Amino acid sequence: MSRNQPISSFHPPRRMLMGPGPSDVHPRVLAAMAQPTVGHLDPAFIGMMDEVKALLQLAFRTGNELTMPVSGPGSAGMEACFVNLLEPGDTAIVCINGVFGTRMRENVERCGAKAVVVEDAWGTPVDPDKVAAALKANPGAKLLAFVHAETSTGVRSDAATLCKLARERGVLTIVDAVTSLGGIPVLVDEWNADAVYSGTQKCLSCVPGLSPVTFGPRAVEALSKRKAKGQSWFLDFSLITAYWGGGAKRAYHHTAPVNTLYALHESLVMLEEEGLENAWARHARMHEGLKAGLEAMGLSLLVAPDSRLPQLNAVTVPAGIDEAQVRSQMLSRYGLELGAGLGALAGKIWRIGLMGQSATPGHVTACLGGLEAVLAEMKAPIEIGAALPAASKVLFP
């Protein structure tokens, strides 16, 4: 507690955020957030909450009435789905092909439920055949949980097929769409997904701190039929919906993060202005540009083409290169943040995010240019001078 001088105001460095999130936040969103705080029961604020709900329904492509942001980060949204749907003794089938599937299993077990694990190698998608077999072998399973877009590996799994398999067996689904929402199609109603959660700091390009969640009719029914109260008061949807539910009369549950909700509102307004399909197309195009540049340089992507996430590119670190040193140089020279590998992939990949406002030709070009310079100085076996023309050809054909 003893300090020699007082702590002064903090001023962050300027960055280009190209890691696994947060992504760059647009000045409009930052400005929206900095508007004066109002009360969480103020009529004007309640009107804004209704708009946030409607905008989230559009982003999730759902008509689900229970659609709202949980007042915490993505892991709070994940936990909210599990603690509201699971009871002790239940069985849940959990697909693990990266960090976030592992976290799902933790959640299941902390609910006193049994986790039946379907494993796939990190860097590959969830195998629907294994899921079908697990569903068949566990006829009493209450739910199937999987990650649509694995942030730790850059893999997209086939959410439509996995939801269909669960639905055919009358099993609920929990889908992690933290990194997918706004970047690739998340079609909650079309998939018949039951509970889906996301995060604000990825392809929505809002600040971190909120977790949009949507519950379909079967999930709401399961919630209403619980035998006992859930283990969390803070995340209990049967209470929170009295605050986020429709109408002018709201019951106080907790003090909503008012200014962060201003920010989410503005980021969703911007998404609507661009158009959801246009945002998906932009993410795809930036990915193609980055990929062309990386491959021209001689680098390769970890994930097979048909399950690559455009918004999160896992790039294999060339042999003999200290990956942390590269990230450190990118940050200190260019203010450009890249992500490290996690768990089994630590030291083996970089994670290059092209999410939301970080999915622009400027970001792609700065990243390729910087990587080439840094890797060349480290004598990595790369092709010099090829990346930027290759990317440019794709970005501006």
Next chain:
Amino acid sequence: MSRNQPISSFHPPRRMLMGPGPSDVHPRVLAAMAQPTVGHLDPAFIGMMDEVKALLQLAFRTGNELTMPVSGPGSAGMEACFVNLLEPGDTAIVCINGVFGTRMRENVERCGAKAVVVEDAWGTPVDPDKVAAALKANPGAKLLAFVHAETSTGVRSDAATLCKLARERGVLTIVDAVTSLGGIPVLVDEWNADAVYSGTQKCLSCVPGLSPVTFGPRAVEALSKRKAKGQSWFLDFSLITAYWGGGAKRAYHHTAPVNTLYALHESLVMLEEEGLENAWARHARMHEGLKAGLEAMGLSLLVAPDSRLPQLNAVTVPAGIDEAQVRSQMLSRYGLELGAGLGALAGKIWRIGLMGQSATPGHVTACLGGLEAVLAEMKAPIEIGAALPAASKVLFP
């Protein structure tokens, strides 16, 4: 989902926040929050986290190493304390003298623990004699939980005495300091309190969304000796401390609410600039001014003088007056938000907050002036013209 016109940017009305929180946020804090987002593992951000920790230690008057903001509102901080310290089968003595004591009991029960309730009337403090008796009658109790500053009633309980009683019996304490921190003394080390949580949107005058928490050595020991994992992954301090813990190497747990932490940092820098004792004195002085004005007008405070919170004034609604109508007029005319009564006190009191940046002579005066005008028009039996001179005499002697 069908709307006739697109949703446009939200612009909140200007308010003077004099309810039970959020309180007015200083432009410096709003500006700090609107700075560009950086990564949650960025070295610059990690440096700022260390400063936030040090500043929270100063605010809490503690040397506790485990001192950090939980990434959620006060109710997440409350839940974090209970789920980290309680295990199924434990017994907790819970003091209930308002809404938040009731919520503590909910937390205890959802942990699978037994709650022994010590009840006191809403509007009165926790009775130390009853607590002493409960401690004696329950020698196996693991912890004592109480609310230092009951936001629902405006009552201060004697935290020093309650913590001492628990300590004498070797019982841990959980103290709710949501509304007290920064407004009246919260002396964690002097009290020997074991686990204390607060909120950012009360006397710290930061935006809502974070919950500062501190765990003393006995709480840390209890955490380390758990028989089983806690029921919450998101709130598991044995994991979160690997991110908030000292040193440059941080383990990712969840994406921290980066911009809200900028805001908290700035609000704590401002608190240090003012000086904690000066902030306490300012809250006390504004309360004296408000009280003088209210009493001169003929209104009375619910709570007895020796347990009144300066930062939250429960004012008895005169007979025959529609309290909601008064609040509605105060909001629409003057942009001034007052709080309603909750639970047993709904319809019977207003809650007038003088918290943080809302504890100024301007706020006191606007509130008294507006109340007098509105009540006079509603033909309430008040003294006209007496409030403002009485307040002024106290505020500017």
